[in-house]
Amino acid sequence: xxxxxxxxxxxxxxxxxxxxxxxxxxxxxxxxxxxxxxxxxxxxxxxxxxxxxxxxxxxxxxxxxxxxxxxxxxxxxxxxxxxxxxxxxxxxxxxxxxxxxxxxxxxxxxxxxxxxxxxxxxxxxxxxxxxxxxxxxxxxxxxxxxxxxxxxxxxxxxxxxxxxxxxxxxxxxxxxxxxxxxxxxxxxxxxxxxxxxxxxxxxxxxxxxxxxxxxxxxxxxxxxxxxxxxxxxxxxxxxxxxxxxxxxxxxxxxxxxxxxxxxxxxxxxxxxxxxxxxxxxxxxxxxxxxxxxxxxxxx
Ligand SMILES: *[C@@H]1O[C@H](CO)[C@@H](O)[C@H](O)[C@H]1NC(C)=O
Numbered sequence: 192x193x194x195x196x197x198x199x200x201x202x203x204x205x206x207x208x209x210x211x212x213x214x215x216x217x218x219x220x221x222x223x224x225x226x227x228x229x230x231x232x233x234x235x236x237x238x239x240x241x242x243x244x245x246x247x248x249x250x251x252x253x254x255x256x257x258x259x260x261x262x263x264x265x266x267x268x269x270x271x272x273x274x275x276x277x278x279x280x281x282x283x284x285x286x287x288x289x290x291x292x293x294x295x296x297x298x299x300x301x302x303x304x305x306x307x308x309x310x311x312x313x314x315x316x317x318x319x320x321x322x323x324x325x326x327x328x329x330x331x332x333x334x335x336x337x338x339x340x341x342x343x344x345x346x347x348x349x350x351x352x353x354x355x356x357x358x359x360x361x362x363x364x365x366x367x368x369x370x371x372x373x374x375x376x377x378x379x380x381x382x383x384x385x386x387x388x389x390x391x392x393x394x395x396x397x398x399x400x401x402x403x404x405x406x407x408x409x410x411x412x413x414x415x416x417x418x419x420x421x422x423x424x425x426x427x428x429x430x431x432x433x434x435x436x437x438x439x440x441x442x443x444x445x446x447x448x449x450x451x452x453x454x455x456x457x458x459x460x461x462x463x464x465x466x467x468x469x470x471x472x473x474x475x476x477x478x479x480x481x482x483x484x485x486x487x488x489x490x
Contacts, residue, residue: 227442227455231257231264234278238433238443239312239421240264246444246455251419254311255285266313266417270306270384276414283421284316286399286414293323293396295354295408300324300393305415306384316416317399319344320374320385321351324360324393329372332390339390340372347373351396351408360393428452432463439465 227246229236241247242257242264255266255275264275266287273287291301307313322340325332329340348371351357357366372392380386387395400412429452433443436454441462444453456466 225442225455225457225459227444228257228261229442232262234264234275236264236278236442237280237437238430239419240278241442241444245447245453246442248421248443249445249447249450250312252445254308254313268306268308268311268313270304273305273415283419285313285417285419286318286412287417288414291394292413292415293356293360293394294413295351295396295411296356298323298354298356298359298394298396300360301387301395304384304386304388306382307379307417309383312420313417314420315377315379315385316418318375318377318414318416319347319398320377321347321396321398322372322374322387322390322392323351323357323370323395324362324366325370325372326391327367328369330369332372332392334378334390339374341375344373344375346406347398350406354408432465435465439467441466 226243228242231242236242236247236257239248239251240255241252242261244252244256246252247255254268255264257264264278265272266275266285267273271289273289275285276288277286279285289303289305291299291303293299293301307315322329322332330338330342332339345368348368352362352366352368352371355364358364362370372390374395377385377397380389385395387393396413397415398411399414399416402410402412404410429443432452432454436443439454439456441454441456444455444461445451446453446461452463453461454463454465455461458466460466462468
């Protein structure tokens, strides 16, 4: 108690404005940390994506959100949560990197099924699945009676089997390529799942780009590409409002329960217009009422 009084005395004597400064700056700090962020990790987050509840499009938000801490965007489906490694807004494609997907540097048995939700705006995009450690010969692997391996891409199997990591699948170095299968285009079954267990393969790699070195699997870009359908249910008015919001430095969001459009501005204000214009609609009273400490300021 004595110590606290002493500290308080010292603070008040020597730093009389400290408390006021703390009180005065905290609402500003809060206000400059808007509910919706425009980045998550290294990804730029724009409509229809959002970093959390109330951000982006209400059709996307249940499936895509920024992990608390703000460093990783995740796609969540009925089969799990998958890190999103890239977003292309021009081609409406995202790339996910499931943790049990194999790459040249790290191969592992695939423990789970990769599935998409039918109700979500996502569907399988243009990636090439390479199924590895399958029962030979893969030319006889079938789904519903149809062979699934594309022999014209067999060179991808030969390439990926040069990766020393194949031994983690229990394969010898340079294993016979008739245990590998290029499954492209990959299809999901009627549950929306890529079921490798049904194919009896131990693992899979998925390649979104062979880059400049088609025969060097350590240079390939791995991941599962997903297309998203934008604008089907979101009406054009929201698209137009959102463009104006993003142009003014804001982040598009929605206000539950009606899910009406809101533009979340950098200073913490929400508006139905854009951030150039965000003092006019009665929601911008945040700073002037509850949050300002009362009393005189030594300004
Ligand atoms: C602004 O909108 C976002 C997203 O809907 C919401 O999370 C946040 O609470 C709102 N902020 C204010 C100050 O109303």
